[in-house]
Amino acid sequence: MCGRFSLETNWTEMVRQFALRSNVDRGPALAPRLNIAPTQPILMVGELGGQERNALLVRWGFLPTWVEDPKDFPLIINARSETAISKPSFRHAMRHRRALIPVSGFYEWQRFGKGQPSQPYYVRPRDDGIIAFGALMETWTEPGGTEMDTGCIITTAANDSFAPIHHRLPLVIQPKDFDRWLDCRTQEPRDVADLMVPVQDDFFEAIPVGKAVNKVANDARAIQTRVEPMTDDGKAPEAAEQQLSMF
Template identity: 40%
Template sequence: MCGRIANTLPHDAVAKLFDAVPANALPQLPDYNICPTQDVAVVTQEGGRRYRPMRWGFLPHWYKSPTDGPLLINARAETVAEKPAFRKAVRERRCLVPCSGFYEWYREGGEKLPYYFHRADGTPLVMAGVWREWGEDALPTFAVLTTEANALMAPIHNRIPVVIEREHWGKWLGEEGHGAAVLMRAPEDDVLAFHRVDKAVNSNRAEGPELIEPVAA
């Protein structure tokens, strides 16, 4: 799964990279420990590309409140088109989630050992997402798609985020007709790199650039 993100990408640079119109109010960056229920800036296609904040944690239309059911931070690529919560969104409301990287944990005995994953080439990591607006106030919410782990991730965790390469951004956003389903796969084994980081990030209150710095395994 993907349950924690780091983002140091300047908003103006990201908006320019995606040729998207930025919202007036965007989450404060850098943020080295973005947790579910926080706002994340994502890219959507709404008659033109928009770069806008959304709550991380997809809210189906039948939820009476944000805590009315499980916190849906991820959607499984294998079943997203079938699940009632996500099936309409994956057809009509897909988004791109740019970030610097994400954390994943490996359980060793009673310990949770954190690892930081990022693109090996140093470019922004762009994950696939689905979104919808919820409630009378049309609160925008999203979930990150995950799929079965590739060989790189498998020793750490059995799931990995779906990563969308630059040449496929338009297809995922629905700008090139149908066919986005073929993008819901694990990245090639050489796309990401990772290293152990300090257990300080186990706390959702931790913050600072030291969270993504390598530590001895």
């Protein structure tokens, strides 16, 4: 799954990279966000209702239109590519509200044995820059009529290089495929199914980072600082060395 990510860009770069065509002169000031978490507002790009491509803020936590009370519905931050087309929760959004999420990188935790600490990684594209995750968006309306835009990230099975860290990987949509992915007027879900595959093995680099990223409140550059990764038994390298020295 993908439960945290970062975004560092400015509005001018957003307009250029995602070919935004609506409200391009009235963009927000985009401060760096280094530890974006579920339920927070995230920036998404879409062509909603056949309108011009635009970016808007969306709650990270997908709510299908038929949900009556979000408190009684699980928090959905990811949708599996294998079932997004057929699953009732996502079927409408796959047909009408496919979107992109601009991202600088994301965080994933490598799990060891039961009861062992996990090793967080900051995963970023090898050539830096902003990339786009495939996503779904839906507008949920509460009984009183107030609307809230919600969204989630689509994930695929991990590629070979990422599999040792985690078995799932966010779906990356390449710039050449933006038009096709966002075109919900002429491109049905089956027409874009070929895009929902793992990104190539050499696309990302994974940097082991410290436990500070575990706390959502930590949003400073230091959370992306490289550290020595834990060993396969979930121990810090220095702890493992101390243990070996006893034998």
